[in-house]
Amino acid sequence: MSGKILEKERGTVCFNGRAWEAFNRLLKELNASNIFVIVDSNTKKYCLPYFNDRISSEFNFEIIDFKAGEQHKNIDTCLTIWNDLSAKGGDRNSLIINLGGGVVTDLGGFIACTFKRGVEFINIPTSLLAMVDASIGGKNGIDLGDIKNQIGVIKPAKMVLIDTQFLSTLPKEHLLSGKAEMLKHGLIDSDLYWKSIKELEIDNQSELEERIWESILIKDKIVSQDPFEKRERKMLNYGHTLGHAIESYSLKNAATKSLLHGEAVAIGMILATYLSHQHLDFPEEKLNDVSYTLLKSYPKVQLSKEDIQKIIALLIYDKKNRSGKVMFVLLEDIGKFKVDQEVPDELILKAFEYYQGL
Numbered sequence: 327m328s329g330k331i332l333e334k335e336r337g338t339v340c341f342n343g344r345a346w347e348a349f350n351r352l353l354k355e356l357n358a359s360n361i362f363v364i365v366d367s368n369t370k371k372y373c374l375p376y377f378n379d380r381i382s383s384e385f386n387f388e389i390i391d392f393k394a395g396e397q398h399k400n401i402d403t404c405l406t407i408w409n410d411l412s413a414k415g416g417d418r419n420s421l422i423i424n425l426g427g428g429v430v431t432d433l434g435g436f437i438a439c440t441f442k443r444g445v446e447f448i449n450i451p452t453s454l455l456a457m458v459d460a461s462i463g464g465k466n467g468i469d470l471g472d473i474k475n476q477i478g479v480i481k482p483a484k485m486v487l488i489d490t491q492f493l494s495t496l497p498k499e500h501l502l503s504g505k506a507e508m509l510k511h512g513l514i515d516s517d518l519y520w521k522s523i524k525e526l527e528i529d530n531q532s533e534l535e536e537r538i539w540e541s542i543l544i545k546d547k548i549v550s551q552d553p554f555e556k557r558e559r560k561m562l563n564y565g566h567t568l569g570h571a572i573e574s575y576s577l578k579n580a581a582t583k584s585l586l587h588g589e590a591v592a593i594g595m596i597l598a599t600y601l602s603h604q605h606l607d608f609p610e611e612k613l614n615d616v617s618y619t620l621l622k623s624y625p626k627v628q629l630s631k632e633d634i635q636k637i638i639a640l641l642i643y644d645k646k647n648r649s650g651k652v653m654f655v656l657l658e659d660i661g662k663f664k665v666d667q668e669v670p671d672e673l674i675l676k677a678f679e680y681y682q683g684l
């Protein structure tokens with residue numbers, strides 16, 4: 327697929343093609359006093375050499391790394407990096423480049439927005455999930471203990487550079503985790519897009535590239551309508567209310583397997599679609615289709631009654647809640663959403679029963 331550019335008022339998304347030329351041009355324009363590249367332990371190994379070969383030799387940069395994994399998307403990692411930036415002479419004209427998956431772009435974006443009250447940053451997403459979702463739209467943040475994304479700011483990157491070559495080293499389970507967010511884009515956008523993501527073979531590089539670009543456009547369209555998540559943007563949280571609670575629970579509970587973000591969101595989408603069916607008459611045959619499609623790629627996770635109670639208890643931390651009430655984004659049909667839907671606890675329990683019975 328040829329290169330694409332999405333020019334926005336604040337930042338640009340450059341996709342394949344001549345993206346690295348645009349990147350080097352921007353570095354020249356920004357004329358930063360110093361450049362810091364934030365990586366995790368995996369992207370340091372797999373992505374940094376490729377980056378090194380493409381950044382113009384006229385620019386010097388310092389590397390800052392931390393251990394890969396969601397459990398490091400926290401304030402301790404920030405403290406270490408803020409100290410490192412200070413020690414290495416970071417100032418208000420420094421530039422931060424986040425080279426990695428959603429953990430690096432979320433955390434690195436947050437560091438950039440808070441260091442010296444904010445320095446410019448560029449996202450170079452290297453996982454599928456970060457390309458189609460996390461690096462776009464300006465949400466930057468960290469987890470608070472086990473609770474997902476509780477601390478953060480909204481500010482878009484000056485540039486998001488997407489080079490799909492990075493995906494060649496991404497492990498398969500992380501490709502699938504990213505596909506879950508693309509399936510979400512399908513559900514909130516249209517029957518047509520749902521069908522094309524459902525049928526997407528992630529090993530088919532050219533088809534994957536086309537769908538990545540389409541997903542970026544869908545996310546960008548929604549974010550542009552509502553950058554600060556007052557209304558429309560909430561639909562991007564489809565499946566995430568329960569998905570985040572399941573992910574948090576799986577990360578802290580030694581008895582359950584730790585789930586990747588997309589794996590937890592896939593369960594959250596089955597539950598949300600069941601709730602949509604019960605609460606808003608989402609068509610039954612589409613509920614079956616959604617459940618079947620998601621279960622095919624994301625194997626069922628056995629949850630005990632106690633697990634489910636503890637997951638439901640975590641819902642109080644969801645950022646869409648109002649006055650202590652848990653608010654869901656639900657669908658009347660594919661592409662037709664309703665925000666701020668309050669659902670009784672009994673129905674949430676029934677959704678888990680439905681999932682366990684599939």
Ligand SMILES: NC(=O)c1ccc[n+]([C@@H]2O[C@H](COP(=O)([O-])OP(=O)(O)OC[C@H]3O[C@@H](n4cnc5c(N)ncnc54)[C@H](O)[C@@H]3O)[C@@H](O)[C@H]2O)c1
Pocket residue numbers: 366367368369372373394395396399426427428429430432452453454455456459460461462463464465466474475492493494495496497500503504587588
């Ligand atoms: N800000 C947002 O709008 C938004 C949206 C969706 C998700 N998120 C966040 O994104 C995070 C999940 O993102 P993720 O799935 O990218 O997780 P991740 O950053 O942990 O990346 C997944 C794994 O792949 C490795 N990796 C990344 N790129 C690689 C490559 N090219 N080759 C080899 N290994 C590579 C990473 O080191 C990591 O081990 C979560 O924290 C989630 O909350 C944010």
